[in-house]
Amino acid sequence: xxxxxxxxxxxxxxxxxxxxxxxxxxxxxxxxxxxxxxxxxxxxxxxxxxxxxxxxxxxxxxxxxxxxxxxxxxxxxxxxxxxxxxxxxxxxxxxxxxxxxxxxxxxxxxxxxxxxxxxxxxxxxxxxxxxxxxxxxxxxxxxxxxxxxxxxxxxxxxxxxxxxxxxxxxxxxxxxxxxxxxxxxxxxxxxxxxxxxxxxxxxxxxxxxxxxxxxxxxxxxxxxx
Amino acid sequence: xxxxxxxxxxxxxxxxxxxxxxxxxxxxxxxxxxxxxxxxxxxxxxxxxxxxxxxxxxxxxxxxxxxxxxxxxxxxxxxxxxxxxxxxxxxxxxxxxxxxxxxxxxxxxxxxxxxxxxxxxxxxxxxxxxxxxxxxxxxxxxxxxxxxxxxxxxxxxxxxxxxxxxxxxxxxxxxxxxxxxxxxxxxxxxxxxxxxxxxxxxxxxxxxxxxxxxxxxxxxxxxxxxxxxxxxxxxxxxxxxxxxxxxxxxxxxxxxxxxxxxxxxxxxxxxxxxxxxxxxxxxxxx
Numbered sequence: 434x435x436x437x438x439x440x441x442x443x444x445x446x447x448x449x450x451x452x453x454x455x456x457x458x459x460x461x462x463x464x465x466x467x468x469x470x471x472x473x474x475x476x477x478x479x480x481x482x483x484x485x486x487x488x489x490x491x492x493x494x495x496x497x498x499x500x501x502x503x504x505x506x507x508x509x510x511x512x513x514x515x516x517x518x519x520x521x522x523x524x525x526x527x528x529x530x531x532x533x534x535x536x537x538x539x540x541x542x543x544x545x546x547x548x549x550x551x552x553x554x555x556x557x558x559x560x561x562x563x564x565x566x567x568x569x570x571x572x573x574x575x576x577x578x579x580x581x582x583x584x585x586x587x588x589x590x591x592x593x594x595x596x597x598x599x600x601x602x603x604x605x606x607x608x609x610x611x612x613x614x615x616x617x618x619x620x621x622x623x624x625x626x627x628x629x630x631x632x633x634x635x636x637x638x639x640x641x642x643x644x645x646x647x648x649x650x651x652x653x654x655x656x657x658x
Numbered sequence: 659x660x661x662x663x664x665x666x667x668x669x670x671x672x673x674x675x676x677x678x679x680x681x682x683x684x685x686x687x688x689x690x691x692x693x694x695x696x697x698x699x700x701x702x703x704x705x706x707x708x709x710x711x712x713x714x715x716x717x718x719x720x721x722x723x724x725x726x727x728x729x730x731x732x733x734x735x736x737x738x739x740x741x742x743x744x745x746x747x748x749x750x751x752x753x754x755x756x757x758x759x760x761x762x763x764x765x766x767x768x769x770x771x772x773x774x775x776x777x778x779x780x781x782x783x784x785x786x787x788x789x790x791x792x793x794x795x796x797x798x799x800x801x802x803x804x805x806x807x808x809x810x811x812x813x814x815x816x817x818x819x820x821x822x823x824x825x826x827x828x829x830x831x832x833x834x835x836x837x838x839x840x841x842x843x844x845x846x847x848x849x850x851x852x853x854x855x856x857x858x859x860x861x862x863x864x865x866x867x868x869x870x871x872x873x874x875x876x877x878x879x880x881x882x883x884x885x886x887x888x889x890x891x892x893x894x895x896x897x898x899x900x901x902x903x904x905x906x907x908x909x910x911x912x913x914x915x916x917x918x919x920x921x922x923x924x925x926x927x928x929x930x931x932x933x934x935x936x937x938x939x940x941x942x943x944x
Contacts, residue, residue, distance in 0.1 A: 475669070475677060478684035492865070492911035493904050494872030497883055501900045504887070509897045510702050541943055562667055587943070594943040597774035604876050611776055618780070622788035629781045633773045640772050 434627055437617060446613035447635055453530060453599040453609060454639075458592055460535035465542025466577075472547065473576070475568060483543070490540035495533070495601050502533040503605040523608075530602035534595065541591045549584025550576060554658065582654045589647025593640050610635055704897045712893040713902050722899075726885030727906060733799065733881060734868045737806035741867065742860075744807055745814025749849070752819055755840055763815075770812035771942065776873050779805030783877040798879035802871060810867050817859050817941040821852030825933045855933030858922035862940045865911045865918075872907070882906060 438444065471483030490498070506512050507529055514532070515524035553576060561575040581588075600611035610632055617628045669677060699705050712718050751763030770778070783801030786792040825848060833843035853860070875883040886903035890896035918938035925935045 474680075476680045476684050478681055478688055482684070482688050488912065489904075489908060492869070492908040492915070494869040494883070494907055496872040496875050497900070497904055497907060500875065500883065500887070501904070504890070505897050505900050509704065510698055590943045600774040600776040601873065601876075603776070611774070611780065614777065614780060618784045618788070622784065625781070625785055625789060629777070632777055633769070636774060636777065637769075637772045 441613055441617050443613055446610050449609040450599050454596045456531045457534035461538035461542050464539035468543040469546040487540045490537050495537050498537050499533040499601055499604050502529040526605045526607050530607045538595050545584045545587035545591055546580055548587050549580035552583035553579050579656055582656055585651035585654050593643050596639055709895040709898050722885040722889040726882035730871050730881040733802045733871045737803050737867050741807045741810035744811030748815035749818035767812040767815050770808045775805050775809045775870050778808050798877045801877045802874040802879045813941045817856050821856035822848045829932050851931040851933055854931040856936045858918045858938040859936040859941050861918035862938050865914050866940045
């Protein structure tokens with residue numbers, strides 16, 4: 434097993450998975466919050482824009498989004514996301530993968546935050562309105578802080594799903610864990626079970642602490658009412 | 659409680675005016691994005707008859723769309739039926755009175771939920787190809803289906819177990835007091851009611867299964883994404899082909915989620931269950 438890890442540079446593949454997860458998590462948190470704000474706003478057009486985004490990306494397979502990022506957005510429409518140097522292709526695919534993961538998971542982040550909003554008692558927003566806060570102030574000081582605290586569990590679930598979903602970007606050749614797995618098996622099909630065990634263990638090691646952490650955090654951060 | 663209701667009062671004249679301004683700005687934003695996308699498409703020569711005409715031809719449907727959608731639906735259907743069966747078995751095992759069985763099922767469920775679907779698919783596919791020397795289209799098909807069954811079976815098992823846990827305690831007690839054994843209570847009283855209560859969630863899980871069939875692209879199962887890509891290469895209209903493929907997926911999944919929402923409303927009106935009706939959301943984010 435150690436020989437496998439060394440020969441196929443497994444740890445750099447794990448590091449790539451971690452990098453993809455972190456960047457995509459950051460991006461989808463920002464975009465998802467923005468879309469949640471659109472959906473919560475009193476303006477019909479913005480609500481519609483937000484819910485259309487969520488409907489589209491929740492119902493499109495991630496594989497389609499990832500492959501389209503490469504074949505359509507980059508290849509056909511010519512969006513350049515990396516400088517033309519020695520690592521041009523690797524950089525391009527890495528960034529396109531993050532773009533696709535962000536676009537897809539933002540829809541789920543938006544729904545998680547909305548479910549967090551639903552944990553807030555009516556009285557909070559009513560009190561905020563009665564002391565004269567505007568929609569923006571209400572959102573910034575009263576609704577969103579409590580919504581994030583109430584949404585820790587669903588957000589954690591999105592993060593765990595995101596970690597697992599980074600495997601899909603092997604479709605455009607980003608060298609993360611599932612890509613390493615394919616290469617390992619293609620060269621060493623005699624140790625198929627060892628490879629599978631190693632990869633499965635990697636994901637258990639990556640996601641188990643996340644699950645425990647969100648469980649702990651959701652209790653710690655929950656607004657005591 | 660709807661989010662909108664708690665956030666706003668009925669608007670007065672000043673607020674209505676402000677909303678009007680925001681509506682104008684919002685429309686500008688939406689139209690700006692749409693116009694930007696259209697302009698890029700136009701600029702790159704994607705909005706021309708020779709790019710769009712092929713997808714409306716008989717050949718495109720006969721060779722690409724219909725076989726693709728068919729392969730996607732076949733894989734999804736087999737996976738749905740089998741993962742519901744596996745889910746029920748695993749749920750029964752996890753609630754069993756036998757400690758050993760309970761532990762085994764718990765480990766199996768947690769393992770399949772932690773390992774990404776694609777990893778399962780790759781494993782099954784490569785095992786069939788390298789260990790069992792399987793040739794042709796069976797290995798990709800089995801890879802897709804078995805991968806989906808393992809993951810979704812585990813998720814459905816958890817949904818069923820949550821459904822049973824949400825039933826009032828009296829259901830079980832009443833069953834025991836009329837002399838049923840504890841496994842009979844589960845089989846005849848608890849699980850049927852849990853299934854009814856969780857039906858909207860279970861139908862939403864179908865969306866997840868249908869979406870994940872697209873992972874078959876990676877192990878060369880000829881599903882919709884694969885045929886869309888082939889069509890794009892053949893007619894030189896990748897953008898259009900992908901748009902059509904995405905629309906097909908969105909339409910199929912949207913229909914299924916509407917069914918789930920309809921079920922949720924209907925069951926809330928007249929559900930034959932003591933449990934709380936679940937929401938029309940998938941059992942696990944995916």
